[in-house]
Amino acid sequence: NAGVMQNPRHLVRRRGQEARLRCSPMKGHSHVYWYRQLPEEGLKFMVYLQKENIIDESGMPKERFSAEFPKEGPSILRIQQVVRGDSAAYFCASSGSVDTGELFFGEGSRLTVL
Amino acid sequence: AQKITQTQPGMFVQEKEAVTLDCTYDTSDPSYGLFWYKQPSSGEMIFLIYQGSYDQQNATEGRYSLNFQKARKSANLVISASQLGDSAMYFCAMREAYNFNKFYFGSGTKLNVKP
Numbered sequence: 001n002a003g004v005m006q007n008p009r010h011l012v013r014r015r016g017q018e019a020r021l022r023c024s025p026m027k028g029h030s031h032v033y034w035y036r037q038l039p040e041e042g043l044k045f046m047v048y049l050q051k052e053n054i055i056d057e058s059g060m061p062k063e064r065f066s067a068e069f070p071k072e073g074p075s076i077l078r079i080q081q082v083v084r085g086d087s088a089a090y091f092c093a094s095s096g097s098v099d100t101g102e103l104f105f106g107e108g109s110r111l112t113v114l
Numbered sequence: 115a116q117k118i119t120q121t122q123p124g125m126f127v128q129e130k131e132a133v134t135l136d137c138t139y140d141t142s143d144p145s146y147g148l149f150w151y152k153q154p155s156s157g158e159m160i161f162l163i164y165q166g167s168y169d170q171q172n173a174t175e176g177r178y179s180l181n182f183q184k185a186r187k188s189a190n191l192v193i194s195a196s197q198l199g200d201s202a203m204y205f206c207a208m209r210e211a212y213n214f215n216k217f218y219f220g221s222g223t224k225l226n227v228k229p
Binding site: 031033035041042043044045048055056059089091093102103104105106107108110 | 118147149151157158159161164205207209215216217218219220221222
């Protein structure tokens with residue numbers, strides 16, 4: 001029973017390049033969340049998606065960031081024209097229901113922008 | 115106002131002793147969940163313990179217990195019989211029923227267990 005799978009675990013990009021982070025939720029989960037953790041800080045909410053729908057993207061920067069969760073395949077967080085300030089750990093989480101219960105986190109993708 | 119406040123950036127504890135990590139929260143939603151996660155140096159987020167706002171009893175999971183004081187809006191984590199492997203960052207988090215899609219995290223407490 002695989003947990004939340006994220007890849008790549010580590011990604012290095014130069015300024016101006018694109019970063020794509022993938023997340024496969026736990027089996028049976030249809031709710032996906034992306035969080036960002038800057039160094040020495042807690043996680044900050046970015047976006048909440050269900051299959052083919054963005055439900056809440058209030059935590060996403062207005063430019064360069066986008067997310068999708070297609071009908072088939074993993075959820076993708078895409079960062080265009082990366083800048084040094086995008087260097088962070090990006091965590092994906094999933095849940096099977098909409099309530100106050102636990103989110104199951106992946107191991108995170110660590111983006112380093114040179 | 116901060117939703118989750120962790121006032122201890124770092125803590126030291128002697129191996130085999132108990133330690134309390136503080137967490138206070140702010141919400142007007144009567145229904146919410148409180149969580150503690152452990153983040154070791156390897157970076158993954160490990161779920162430790164959950165407390166629902168309507169739970170009558172304090173949550174316990176092995177050596178972890180949550181000291182839930184609803185009127186004071188505090189949800190402190192108690193780790194009994196500390197082990198060297200407990201050295202990590204610990205994050206308190208909250209999820210509200212009316213805004214369920216967001217987890218609010220505190221800034222974390224770095225726990226160091228000394229041999």
